Amino acid sequence: MQYEKVCVEVAAKFLRDGGMRPTALFWDDGRKFAVERVKYIEPAPSHVSSVLPVRYTCLIEGREKYLWFEPEELRWFVEVIHP
Amino acid sequence: MNTKRCILHSDLNNFYASVEMLKSPALRGVPIAVTGSMKDRHGVVLAKNMLAKRAGVQTGEVFWQAKRKCPDLVAVPADFPAYVRVSQAVRKIYARYTDRIEPFGIDECWLDVTGSRLLFGEGPAIAESIRETVLKECGVTVSVGVSWNKIFAKLASDMKKPNAVSVISPENYKETAWKLPASDLLYVGKATARKLSLLGIATIGDIARYDEGKLIQELGKWGKVLYEYANGSDSSPVKEMGETREVKSVGNSLTCYRDLEEEDEIYMLFLLLADSVAARLLESGMGRARTVKIVVTDRDLGRFGKQGQLEGPSRNAKEIADCAMKLFRALETKGKPIRALGISVCEFSGAEQLDMFGRTEREDRLERADGAVAKIREKYGNGAIKRATVLKDERLSEMDIKGAHIIHPEGHHD
Numbered sequence: 001m002q003y004e005k006v007c008v009e010v011a012a013k014f015l016r017d018g019g020m021r022p023t024a025l026f027w028d029d030g031r032k033f034a035v036e037r038v039k040y041i042e043p044a045p046s047h048v049s050s051v052l053p054v055r056y057t058c059l060i061e062g063r064e065k066y067l068w069f070e071p072e073e074l075r076w077f078v079e080v081i082h083p
Numbered sequence: 084m085n086t087k088r089c090i091l092h093s094d095l096n097n098f099y100a101s102v103e104m105l106k107s108p109a110l111r112g113v114p115i116a117v118t119g120s121m122k123d124r125h126g127v128v129l130a131k132n133m134l135a136k137r138a139g140v141q142t143g144e145v146f147w148q149a150k151r152k153c154p155d156l157v158a159v160p161a162d163f164p165a166y167v168r169v170s171q172a173v174r175k176i177y178a179r180y181t182d183r184i185e186p187f188g189i190d191e192c193w194l195d196v197t198g199s200r201l202l203f204g205e206g207p208a209i210a211e212s213i214r215e216t217v218l219k220e221c222g223v224t225v226s227v228g229v230s231w232n233k234i235f236a237k238l239a240s241d242m243k244k245p246n247a248v249s250v251i252s253p254e255n256y257k258e259t260a261w262k263l264p265a266s267d268l269l270y271v272g273k274a275t276a277r278k279l280s281l282l283g284i285a286t287i288g289d290i291a292r293y294d295e296g297k298l299i300q301e302l303g304k305w306g307k308v309l310y311e312y313a314n315g316s317d318s319s320p321v322k323e324m325g326e327t328r329e330v331k332s333v334g335n336s337l338t339c340y341r342d343l344e345e346e347d348e349i350y351m352l353f354l355l356l357a358d359s360v361a362a363r364l365l366e367s368g369m370g371r372a373r374t375v376k377i378v379v380t381d382r383d384l385g386r387f388g389k390q391g392q393l394e395g396p397s398r399n400a401k402e403i404a405d406c407a408m409k410l411f412r413a414l415e416t417k418g419k420p421i422r423a424l425g426i427s428v429c430e431f432s433g434a435e436q437l438d439m440f441g442r443t444e445r446e447d448r449l450e451r452a453d454g455a456v457a458k459i460r461e462k463y464g465n466g467a468i469k470r471a472t473v474l475k476d477e478r479l480s481e482m483d484i485k486g487a488h489i490i491h492p493e494g495h496h497d
Contacts, residue, residue: 003108043172045222051105051165052172052221072168
């Protein structure tokens with residue numbers, strides 16, 4: 001299985017008491033996906049090039065998807081799997 | 084509960100190479116060497132992964148030499164900021180278990196978890212939990228050694244790699260630690276190992292069973308230390324995080340991106356190093372230094388050292404560099420190209436004296452100039468102001484010794 005790192009545009013909400021939650025992600029072809037819920041936020045390595053990213057386990061269209069944040073680059077990415 | 088101390092030694096496996104594999108997952112399964120600059124193919128191997136190690140690649144060789152042993156070897160330029168970032172993230176994980184964390188270089192730490200056992204379970208359980216968490220959160224592996232003293236904990240962390248926990252306990256140390264070669268013991272270098280072998284000592288067990296008095300006769304006070312180490316009676320504490328040691332020397336060393344042959348090049352590097360040493364000396368508040376030591380590594384990785392006195396206590400970079408150069412000239416390196424240089428200063432005059440009259444105006448001026456340079460560097464970065472001498476080689480002058488070189492393991496025994 002091949003993993004590709006795809007950086008994406010993300011809308012995020014900054015909480016009054018600290019913390020950040022992605023609310024939507026925007027695909028390059030113009031599609032928009034709302035993040036229904038963030039289930040977990042945890043430091044976790046990805047399969048692609050990234051040092052110490054933070055993994056957001058999100059509910060998108062009813063399914064669990066990982067969205068990664070790279071604090072050093074202030075950048076979001078997803079892994080696209082090529083079987 | 085066990086009344087002995089419970090000490091862990093956690094060692095990040097092939098650390099630089101592991102971080103590089105996080106940066107480029109495609110490098111997994113490829114032998115890699117983390118090198119200094121690769122321009123001119125003169126980069127020196129700073130670290131390697133398991134595959135490169137198996138092919139016989141050694142730290143310190145030039146890349147093309149390593150490549151002869153391992154034709155598929157891939158060179159990756161070192162990225163110290165990334166290594167520091169991962170190292171700090173891992174230390175934050177350690178800090179969930181204890182506040183007694185003593186780093187030894189960038190990739191090793193001792194942890195005293197004696198007081199953490201009521202919360203987290205016995206030593207091996209804590210070690211297991213740390214190992215799992217580091218992998219799960221940071222994507223790198225650690226080998227953790229568990230024992231009742233720092234020396235055996237460090238031996239244990241080397242017993243099984245990567246990603247493993249090993250225990251040296253009062254029950255098994257004779258079957259584990261004692262079977263290891265004497266040279267595995269912390270601070271037993273080539274010279275000591277040779278002396279020991281002349282005494283018929285090959286393993287750590289041999290040291291432990293040797294007559295202590297005779298060992299002291301042969302090796303001086305070092306003999307007593309080794310005897311204690313080998314018997315597991317080392318009682319040196321794990322320093323608390325942030326606890327500062329009494330600074331006994333301040334030093335910097337640098338492996339150059341290419342071998343140096345000309346004297347003025349060597350002087351240039353000494354100046355760079357002395358600049359950094361002088362700045363750190365100023366920060367340490369230890370006053371001035373009386374003694375300068377140099378360590379020189381030639382192309383064949385032969386190491387030479389020499390020390391001498393400054394004309395008077397000083398913390399002026401140029402005076403330190405001049406003294407280093409004088410020592411270098413006295414050293415028999417037989418004109419061999421130089422791979423690495425190091426300067427350290429010691430024998431400090433202590434905190435500032437308030438005597439205004441004992442110093443010459445010249446000393447004052449030099450120090451004011453150094454102070455101004457230090458301020459500029461603090462504000463605009465270490466590269467903002469440079470000595471004209473070092474501009475002869477742009478790449479050399481671009482090296483940020485004080486900023487980049489955060490890795491200087493200190494002695495465990497001081």
